[in-house]
Amino acid sequence: MNRQKNWERLRQEEFDICIIGAGASGAGAALDAVLRGYSVALIDRSDFAGETSSRSTKLIHGGVRYLEQAIKKLDLAQLRQVRHGLAERRTVIRNAPHLAHPLAILTPVFSWFEGMYMTVGLTLYDFIAGHDAFPKGSWLNRAQALEKSPKLTQQMHSAVLYYDGQFNDARYALALAHSADEAGAAVVNYAAVTDFSREKGQLKTATVEDQLTGETVTIRASVFLNCTGPYADSIRLLANSELSPRIRPSKGVHIVLPRETLQSDYAILIPKTTDGRVVFAIPFGDKVFVGTTDNDYNDLAKEPVLESDEVDYLLETVRPYLAKVPVRADVQSGFGGIRPLIVSSRADTKTLLRDHEIEQDEASGLLSLLGGKWTTYRLMAQDAIDRVGEVLKKTVPGRTETHYLIGGEGYRFEDWETLQRQYSLPADVCQQLMKTYGSRAEQVAKLIVSQPELAQKLTDQQPYIRAEVIYQVREEMAVTLRDVLARRWRLELADWQLTAQITPQVADLMAAELNWSDAYRQEQVHNYQRLLTSFAKQAGIPSGQKKTVVTE
Template identity: 75%
Template structure:
């Protein structure tokens, strides 16, 4: 993806559809539209998936909680979400098998009745999933459960095992944007929409400010599609000040613990907390992510951060299920996201519908894709582009169901061995490259072979190598330190202290590729370090600021 080339296209061309927001739904809609033959622009005021779409629980699922509510309340809307989610689960994994895969989940139970209740519910879950080649779940005895997850409490009666999908959300969104770019979309990050031009009230151009150059220019299109998630109302009101607000933002946070917390490749589902929520403990790399919370959030101009009360809540929720109680000193990082829940008459964010809606504002001509969740991003995008086709009087069917994303076609994980034979890189590095880049891993291997200094790890604690930074700048439109460390790698999510320590190494590599001055390089380091120290302080995890000079 070449930012300058695409930016030039935005200045010169008129597009059929300009999509605002490059998270799951926006990038998915861009790819869908391009495969149907539309001329498409995709813009984001930040990096790809820099907001909600990179801060999920990393699960591709139908929604066990939705199924329970659907049955208890005879709620067909909830049941529809489950069926859509389970149907799409297979497609999400098939189209990017390097980034998404089945995940076993254990649910500890404390009585025979509870085990039977969960087993019946999960059998129904499997029934709705149909024949999708997922492994079958089962009711485990206590010894079997402890074999799968040795850290479980001895107080449990047994456990129920079932399967859902796990994925790398930020890289999946990046793969969607990258695939859209290769399908002809003009994809540009760090472009902020500040207003619209109109003709008789109808939108004809988006006024954008390039946050890297401070340049302002119009992007012209026949139709504008708003895919900005929890920020959708801001764009809707910019297009039509008379519009009613439709989004009720909800904050969800996760804490990060060492992988030893579970000592398992299985995740854990805590089916009911003291306040009626569902919490997951998910192995992800060498860490365990525990979450999520679900609370109203109105400070949309501020990044959601982990707070001490949220840390305490998640630790207290986890403790009854483990033999050894984790405490605050075990927490290594955390992350918060904002869900774009659609306004409803229901009382709390825990029960608001998360299904999506395609809204057309006849006064301005703005199309908005509201609500939804990661698992059904493709259906959301398909519905939005179906409506766009109607409005453009040029309808054509979608083609994304069987379209491999960048890195996914002909993917074979065992090809890491070929890379190792070619480069002599360590096993953990070669396996990481395959899981992260799929069939594009060879390109990083070629960089490492051509420049041996790029084969070095940035830290002995992780499998990341310097060649990846060069590739991410050249091919994946990484332009800031956080682009690399938070999203193309997921280091910020898993270890704040280590992220701070490697900043100078990554900054030096990016400076060479992007021709940064020494001053700009140091500004990037200082700004990111300050942000991470703020995260640590706000979460109550340290009293001493971490510093890059501790290298």
């Protein structure tokens, strides 16, 4: 992806569709649209998946909680969400097998009745999923459960095993945007819509400001599609100030603990919390993510961050399920995201529907894709582009169901051994390259042929090498430190201290590629490290504290 070339395309071309927002739904819509033959511009005021789409629980699921609510309340809308989610689960993994895979999840229970209740529900979950490639669940006795997850509490009666999907959300969204770019879309990050022009009330152009340089450009498009998730109302009101808000933002946070917290490849579902939520503890790389919460969030101008009381809540929630209880000092980082819940008459965000809706404002012509969730991003995008086709009076069927994303086609994880033989890189580096870049991993490895120093790891604690930063700048439109450390890699989400330590090295590599001045490089390092310190402070986790192991 070439940002400057695409910026010039925004200036020079007229598009069928301008998609605002490059998270899951926007990037998915861009790929869907360009594969149908439409001319497409995709812009975002920050990075690809810079907001909510990079801060999920990393699960691809039908929604166990939705199923329970559907049965208890005879709610067909909830049941439809489960069915759609389970159908799409298979497609999400199939199209990017390097970024998504099945995940085994254990639900500890404390009585025979509770075990039977969960078994019946999860058997129905498997039945709705049909004959897909996912293993079927089972009810395990305590010894069997402890064999799979040895850190679970001895107090449990048994555990119910089922399977859902796990994925790297930020890189999945990047793969969607990158795939759209290669198919012909003009894709630009850090490009914010500041105004619209109209003709007889209908939107004709958008004024877009480059958030890095301050330069502006006017985008001409037949249709403008708003895919900004929890921020959708700001674009809707910019297009038509008479509209009523449709989004009720809900904040969800996660804490990140050492892998030793579970010492297992099996995730844990905590089906019942003090306030009726569902919480997961999920292995992700060498960490465990625990979340999420669900609370109203009103200050959209501020980034949602992990707060001290939220740390306490999540630690307290996992306490009954583990033999050795993690403490505050074990928390290595955390992150927050905002769900784009559609406004409903229901009072509680935990019960608001997360299904999606395509809204068309007759006065301005703006289309808005509202609500939804990661698992069904492709269906959301398909519905939105179907509506775009109707507006354009040029309908074309979608083609995304069997379209491999960047790095997905021809992917075989075992090819890491070939990389190791050809480029003499460590095994953990080669495995990480395959899981991150898929069948394009060799493009990263090739960079070390002419510059052997790029084979060096940035830290002994992680398998990241210098060549990746160069590749991410040249091929993946990374332009800030956070693009690399929080999204192209997931280090910011995993370990604030380690991220701060390697930030100067990453800055040196980016500065050489992007022609940063020394003063600008120093400013970027200082600002990012200060941001990481503020995250730790707000979470009540001193950034300089010594890491501890999980204790009794």
